[in-house]
Amino acid sequence: MEQLKRMAVFATVVDKGSMVAAAAELGMTPSAVSQQIRKLEEGTQVSLLHRTTRKLTLTEAGASFYQSCAQILQLAEQAEQRLAELRDAPVGELRIAAPVGFSGHLITDALAPLLRAHPGLSLRLFFHDEQIDLVEQRIDLAIRVGAQEDSSLVARHLGDWRMLLCVAPTYLARCGVVHSPEQLSALDWLSLNHDRAQHLNLVCGDGSSQRLRIESRVACNNILSVRQFTLAGMGVSVQPEPEIREELARGDLLVLLPDWQPAPVGIYIVTPRRDAQPAKVRYAIEALRRSLLGR
Known part of the structure; x- marks a missing residue:
């Protein structure tokens, strides 16, 4: 030197x-x-x-x-x-990891305007429901759902998403009108979980709560697959409201017991622990925050 x-x-x-x-x-x-x-x-x-x-x-x-x-x-x-x-402008390759549920319009709506505004920026996306090693995969930022426990990473809480009990009209026509949480245990459940038996906690707008034991008829590790089974009229599933707005608007999905909802889930932006983030990461975080939380 x-x-x-x-x-x-x-x-x-x-x-x-x-x-x-x-x-x-x-x-x-x-x-x-x-x-x-x-x-x-x-x-x-x-x-x-x-x-x-x-x-x-x-x-x-x-x-x-x-x-x-x-x-x-x-x-x-x-x-x-x-x-x-x-440091000052979003250029280079931006590498983002996210759950597969974000592989539709959510990521596109957030990042397409950023890419159009900055021709020197490119994007590489990794969709996994399982968490991947951000450092090993050279990931600039990850979108994660639920509580974050890895202290070696920096997690920014963007906000919370409402979770809804959803069915297709065809399934509701078969099972009949559902008036109370007690009826839910008898329905066919489609779950983002490989455990057949699990518990569902519901909270009512008046503050009361219910804890139900349910058994999954279909269980898998991919939210898009769970959604497709729901759309096919195979049962009830818990879905994040921002991901299914179009299906709700078209009437392809209906909300069961709208006064009763599962606990909301936290949405986080996670980055490797670094003191100074390049502009591409700062710009992407802001774009995702505005789009995912509607701000």
């Missing part, structure tokens, strides 16, 4: 034409600049400059060496410029 510093000093001396001018440019004293040049020549065992009382001239070796030093300085300046771009 010291040798690189001396090469930078040497190139500045040549560019400025004197030790004094180079010292002013570098914020050093002329004697310190002279010492750096002397150590450079001692280290290479080659004379680089002819010194007179009036001016400095390059030796043949010095002229050749200067070209290499100038190239190194240029590359260093380009590297600094690239870092500044990454």
